[in-house]
Amino acid sequence: MSTTRFSEPPKKHLGQNFLHERTVIDRIVQAVNPKPGDQLVEIGPGQGAITFPLLDRHGRMTVIEFDRDLIAPLTEAARAHGELSVIHRDVLKVDFGELAHDAPEGRIRLVGNLPYNLSSPILFHALEHAPAISDMTFMLQKEVVERMAAGPGSKVYGRLSVMLQAYCTVTPLFTVPPGAFRPPPKVDSAVVRLVPRAADTVGIDDPATFARVVRDAFGQRRKTLRNALSQVCDAAAIEAAGIRPDARAEQVPVADFVRLANSLPR
Incomplete structure (x- = not known):
């Protein structure tokens, strides 16, 4: 029992x-x-x-x-x-x-x-x-x-x-x-x-770079991307990825974060 x-x-x-x-x-x-x-x-x-x-x-x-x-x-x-x-x-x-x-x-x-x-x-x-x-x-x-x-x-x-x-x-x-x-x-x-x-539809070239971009972007929500991502890239790189540098992270679609991360040197 x-x-x-x-x-x-x-x-x-x-x-x-x-x-x-x-x-x-x-x-x-x-x-x-x-x-x-x-x-x-x-x-x-x-x-x-x-x-x-x-x-x-x-x-x-x-x-x-x-x-x-x-x-x-x-x-x-x-x-x-x-x-x-x-x-x-x-x-x-x-x-x-x-x-x-x-x-x-x-x-x-x-x-x-x-x-x-x-x-x-x-x-x-x-x-x-x-x-x-x-x-x-x-x-x-x-x-x-x-x-x-x-x-x-x-x-x-x-x-x-x-x-x-x-x-x-x-x-x-x-x-x-x-x-x-x-x-x-x-x-x-x-x-x-x-x-x-x-895997072939995710489209992220380097997961570590993508993770850092997203982490820094949302690290201080009130900051614009130009300031929040200053340790990762400059305003020109953000703009080149089709994103406004004065935007805040909460306004940026997932696909734009992927495109920005893929455009950065590793």
Whole structure:
């Protein structure tokens, strides 16, 4: 008889809010819609709210969990649902490319209810491994999803918007109220799908140069590009790329940032 249970309360320092609302869980599973042969990898499975229904549908998957107190109960509870491989590690130290070695076409599918305090670092970590990922279905703070999908001219359009949209198609799916979690967070959440663009359509010559241009451009939002990018290029280079040097970063479309970065010497 099983004696291992999910007995630990959610840990605030790990940003744990465990999903329990069945209708929300069903919508996430439907959004993922696993197909035969998919290699599913879940970030932060918690108490298995999304894990077990996906296992019921798909039969096998991998999860990455940092909290050692969840490993044993997750492993034991999963036996009734399918084959679960558990990686006990900080997700920021996991090489998604390695996980994709045995996956169809060398790519994995990521899913997860991301901890709010780590959502941006996890997203940037995933970007570094974009060629190894076919798609990502994540739940995050609604405000973060709005930033991810924002267009130029929006007050929330920023570095995260440009970096993600340069490499991925970003599609917000639906909003999730606080009551769907235990304990309920103080903000709404949202589910978003990211699909990495094919490498030959991204059009970025040097990722490091592009990242620096975007980082510096948004480093001080009130500055014009002429001033914000003074350590990267001069006003003539900005103008040569078809961008007004007196514009602010929040007014510049993603494609213009790509064109500017590609025009700079490396």
